[in-house]
Ligand SMILES: Nc1ncnc2c1ncn2[C@@H]1O[C@H](COP(=O)(O)OP(=O)(O)OP(=O)(O)O)[C@@H](O)[C@H]1O
């Protein structure tokens with residue numbers, strides 16, 4: 190007998206539809222899965238067999254062929270177990286499910302028939318809605334995230350034993366959609382912990398206000414890592430649509446178990462990370478750290494310790510706000526609008542060439558700093574030289590709190606959104622929008638002078654303008670004045686020296 194069921198396979202962040210076709214016929218007993226399954230899909234045979242038997246069903250002693258269509262697309266992961274089991278029960282006459290075709294099923298099976306959670310339930314529910322499915326049967330744990338999709342009924346299932354009731358039309362309560370925490374993480378580290386360092390504080394505020402990338406260079410123990418970890422707390426809260434994008438990424442990478450953490454994502458990968466780990470890749474393509482940091486902060490601590498080719502790989506995502514992974518089977522786009530924050534010592538010993546105690550040879554320093562190639566440096570908006578805080582600063586009162594700084598940042602963002610459109614910041618301005626910036630003649634001549642004297646790249650010129658626009662937004666000024674331009678150039682120290 191023949192039976193079919195609808196399910197999905199996760200590919201990057203997207204769910205692709207798969208039709209499970211099962212043929213059970215007389216012959217030498219066997220269980221074959223065809224249609225480009227990966228190892229996890231092939232192992233479904235063992236899980237489905239044990240789950241059926243342990244739930245009191247019969248495993249048919251016949252020749253069973255499972256075809257996963259379309260046969261030309263690779264299928265990955267254990268999420269197709271449930272659909273295979275349901276179709277097998279229908280094909281062997283143990284389950285009568287009229288209208289099964291209006292349902293989609295996804296879930297991993299445990300050997301005792303429990304339905305285990307899967308990755309990407311939100312993307313799967315959205316894909317089911319787009320394909321016109323009436324309802325989607327999913328592991329109970331994935332119910333709340335899938336309910337975020339809306340427009341498709343979510344039917345949670347805890348065990349294979351619940352299938353016959355479902356086929357008879359009995360459906361439990363629909364799960365409540367996951368609450369998206371848009372505000373700030375309670376108890377998150379506060380910027381008040383950073384004492385002194387007024388220049389660094391100003392740079393953090395400007396970076397957060399305009400979504401600009403930032404590089405801090407300074408000796409060990411000056412507070413660079415401390416400052417970076419406080420950045421999400423001064424950034425504006427996520428908008429509804431942004432929180433949904435973040436939830437989609439958390440769901441696809443299996444990190445939504447305990448709900449979506451409050452606040453913006455903050456990722457700080459270790460410097461030994463591979464290019465695929467940072468940018469994304471592999472087969473099937475998995476999102477990398479840049480995608481996990483979407484709408485948040487990607488912090489590269491000890492930047493010069495990262496392998497050069499890994500850093501070079503950052504250039505396209507920084508520019509385009511998305512990663513494109515091309516495989517023979519097609520191209521996937523993974524979003525990655527993140528704020529790059531990096532920290533580095535000035536040389537291997539950390540003291541800096543200007544320090545008389547610095548023991549590094551010129552060639553060592555050159556090699557160390559060479560990691561930050563001209564091209565990547567060109568894409569970083571703010572460059573801050575951090576020095577050791579003075580004794581009275583480090584022993585002094587705490588700095589201004591995150592809440593106070595965030596208020597100014599949010600006001601500056603509102604001005605940007607009024608000018609550029611919802612959710613957009615100065616760092617994302619197109620070249621045409623940069624040209625539209627209202628500039629004081631004195632500010633224009635300051636920039637033009639620097640451009641010709643320091644032989645800036647066209648990109649550096651535009652970046653300086655974007656930064657000056659943010660400084661003006663923080664000051665509430667409609668027009669970029671000479672003072673704002675000077676501040677912006679000061680924050681891009683590379684252009685000044
Ligand atoms: N400006 C500061 N205000 C308050 N505490 C500070 C400051 N600078 C350093 N500290 C203290 O020193 C610790 C180390 O600072 P942090 O890890 O940020 O240094 P770093 O600049 O990242 O050094 P490295 O280059 O070695 O990574 C902090 O956890 C904090 O306790």
Ligand SMILES: [Mg+2]
Pocket residue numbers: 413414415490532
């Ligand atoms: Mg550090």
